[in-house]
Amino acid sequence: MNSTKWVVAAGAALAIVVAGAFSTLAGLLVGPLHEELGWSRSAVGLGSLVNMVVYGATAPFAAALMDRVGMRKVAVGALGLVGGGALLATTMTAPWQFILYWGVLVGLGTGATATTFAATVTERWFVARRGLVAGLLTAASVVGQFVFLPLLSWVIDAWGWRAAAYGLVFAVAGALPLVYAAVRDPEPRAAPVALHSLRNVNFLRSGPFWLLAGTFAVCGASTNGVMWTHFAPAAHDHGMPTTVAASLLSLIGIFNIAGTVGSGWATDRLDPRRLLAAYYALRGLSLLALPLLLSATVDPPLVAFTVAFGLLDVATVPPTIALCRAHYGTGAPVVFGWVSAAHQVGAGSVAYVGGAVRDVFGSYDLVWVGAGVLCAVAALLSLVIDRGSIDRGRIDHGSTRPATAQVIDRV
Template sequence: MATRIPEPAPTSRRPRVHPAWWVAGAAFVALLAAAGFRGAPGALMVPLHEEFGWSMSIMSLAVSINLVLYGLVAPFAAALMDRFGMRQVVSSALFLVALGAGGSVVMTASWQLLVFWGLLIGTGTGAMALVFAATVANRWFVNRRGLVMGVLTAGAATGQLVILPPVAAMAEGIGWRPASLVIGATALAAVPLVWLVIRDYPEDRGVRPYGADPSSYVGPARAAGGALKRATEGLAYATRQRAFWALAIAFAICGATTNGLIGIHFIPSAHDHGMSATTAAGLLAAVGIFDIAGTIASGWLTDKFDPRKLLVAYYAFRGVSLLMLPWLLSDQVHPSMILFIAVYGLDWVATVPPTVALCQRIFGDRGTIVFGWVFASHQIGAAVAAFGAGMVRDVFGTYTYAWWGGAAICAIAAVLSISVTATRRRLPAQPISTQTPDPEARAEAR
């Protein structure tokens, strides 16, 4: 039941820093730590191939399972956070990531790769994913919501790229097993911070969301019903609207052209051109650095401009970059490659804040769970691209056709994004609840 938050007593001492910022900071660290393994397969595939003789196809299949679970678990994770709390779900997710990364050091057969890389780590990262970021932003912030979503998204994306250079260096120097243990230890290290700092709602700290109007803010209606029921009801509601399909397909293309292609296959492709794995990993880490600026800027822009137009620009730049990539790869780093890294980094997950904003505008209180399903399509696209690019490499002996295919589907994503019918006015921001959007918003969304 919704409750109005009383005005604090005149003598109460307000914190200098709103607790929302501490929660956002802890969420950033948790997302950074959990993302470590998501970029690691690109650096570990070559050492595993050399030690066990496993093909790129089987290793790509393990990564594909990881990516699919990372997406499909997301909408259920959003509902579980409503039901049981963010701390419990996120802490459990970090333990699963650590177990999968640490357990992988005892692998002796390729099917075990599917269990550790695919099942355990995929479920663990999926239980957090970007729905965790969206939940924090929607519950704890009214003002600066787009900016916060951009920062948290940067944490999730940058973690998987920044960790690549040390992982690649360890894999080449002392072996891939110590690198896997470091990733597992990083995930475990974030658990105490999550448990001490994160709370489910601002009311748990005796405050309102950051930027909430004291005269009109009403506390959220708490979730009721099982997580499975709420997640499936959210999907059933969303699939009846064309805007959902446009967003989902475009976001699937986003996943295919980031995590699926560049995230997994850039290092093996650069290796084919004579570049060392450590150097290629350093380039991907630079993508992560540019991504921080690009995603935060995208969050700021989302607060001010039409999210659909932003998405069109992002997909267009990405498509042109992929089209040129086969001519840019070589055994040495050169200025044109640096330009590619900068453009792709600024664009890496800049698509997330506009997509979250459109889900919130169109689907109202169900926006976070609906975004969970949209994000699931992102990971399905990534999984298909990860496996498909591995097959292309095995069949043709080159990744060129995979890069060109990615460029072509980026054009499709741009068209789909501008076709989304958004609401004509900005709906009041509300935390997640079991209430449905008002009739006007429902009509406009159709």
Template structure:
């Protein structure tokens, strides 16, 4: 059994780790909503400026790639300067990038503002932030808390997408951009007031730690964040486990954020479905993702993470292969079944992937997971662009969904291949 929380015998107050997790959850909700907003702007921008969907998707691709590439450096910066400073700066970047979009007149400005600035900001509040919070503040219930915080991404889509779609239809895409900007600013005071960097800052120990707990040494104090992130990458890249995790997570990003997250709404709209209805379906995916990801965290505390990953990827691939035949002018029962099934699997892959990083890379795991997440977003960015190109060239998204399903089958095999590598590592 895990050690009992130090705070429990002396106070009925919740352990402060839960307050930190609550603020982190709120920041993650916002980051997911801010990053997902471009999916409902593809058609309005195409209509207002005449830009092709592929060119608009290129800005989304840059956003997705930077979201991932920023993550390991943000994790290292959190070691050096603290979570509160990094998350505050990230929210200010998102607000600036989204707010200034209303003044753009050229496509390169979309790339700079929504691609670069919002990508850097949301990337600093990505899933490596989850790993950092969990590793610093929790000894017990790591898998469950990872699942809950990861579900913040789903909740972000749940809160933002239907509202932003309605605003876009009733007003304009400019109002959507300003809404995102003000929402990001609104989170800043909460982060400054309640997010704490480490338990020792308030004289506490992590949740589940015993009285003899000794905090690990902060390795980034004597070197730069960039050097730290790159040195961890150099070490991890010498292992096969890292490349298997990076490869599977690249396919994860391609089949979620890159394809469904970016192109589900315009793909449904191609079949006559109203944008608000399609965005609402994507939000319902988010509802079931909350349930699926929390359940996945619970499973990860109890079962083999590699087998869980293989199962998740296989089921996701099957669902994507069937999606093209489910699009219609209105919502019907088979589409609802897809939304539930796919939603439960959306980011259920995160808790077991974080657990495998922790098992293999120890104290370096938040930064290693940051690099694994970078591969996730590179995969997402490539497919976000290619799917837009497929739509421009062939007039539909069917081929993109079929290819994504096949890639998920490959990811399932790669996940199971980690088993042999792990046993070798233990034997050594």
């Protein structure tokens, strides 16, 4: 049993890595689709908007589906969706097809293999070392999203964007049998917490939820929405090769890991609200400075920005989860799933608006400034959130009702 759970975690990590590579490829497709097919950047951005919204909205429902049919079927089905969407994308001739193939199909698949999948594997298979496993699976997502970017960028430069899409399809084909063999559910399966929560969403009427959702929407807007989608084309506008810009994004991904681990350590010791305020404020300042740093070459100030942004990028996750736990107890993972949906709505909105701004003004400068201002707003909102108490979410052990149902009812 002990070895089995680590095999399951390894299979889940493989699925997360492969699906994660699809999450950031769209940022490398903006220029090629504009140049080859003549699509506007806002049209490509609309596909990214749909992708990110579908990604975020899928997570809670994917968790419910895992409760009903099992993790293996959902993971394999999700990989099939991303592979099928990428394969169909190679035949595109109109923007609506990008919206359908990449926005909907790839969005569904990547959303089903995101944070909710990692949380479900951790919850069902591990009692000790849950934090370690959750951190490792989060790191797997970062690896998929950033580490392969330079390789994908090189493939696009050498053989075109379709070759990169085919490469990811082959990666899915290779991963599918391994994921099928490794990922499984323990017997008996856990109680259907996520499924129950879809019918019991009283937390939507609480102020802390909307403050957390609002700040996390800004998090998505200032990371996935602006950096993952528009950094590479913005750097290219300044004469920087796309492969070099992709390498900088990979460097951000490497420092994401250190930033997340360090933020988790700090969250255990400091007020998470103040940590969030500091992270958003510093991120906003870095984004405001970026238009002054972009050039055709990589110099020390731009490297410093890359390191700083990497440390701040995913650092918001531990304190946000901590605040969810403080207000909603052991129902926090469910609530965090819905907060994550807000993250993707913010990301998708800025992905679309950023492309439209570039089409109208011929520059991304206003996009960086706007994202910086949003971060300043999020910093202020973070300080308004009530700190809450873990006591509010504790289970009444004297009740005869299932513990999971008690928690969800309180949420």
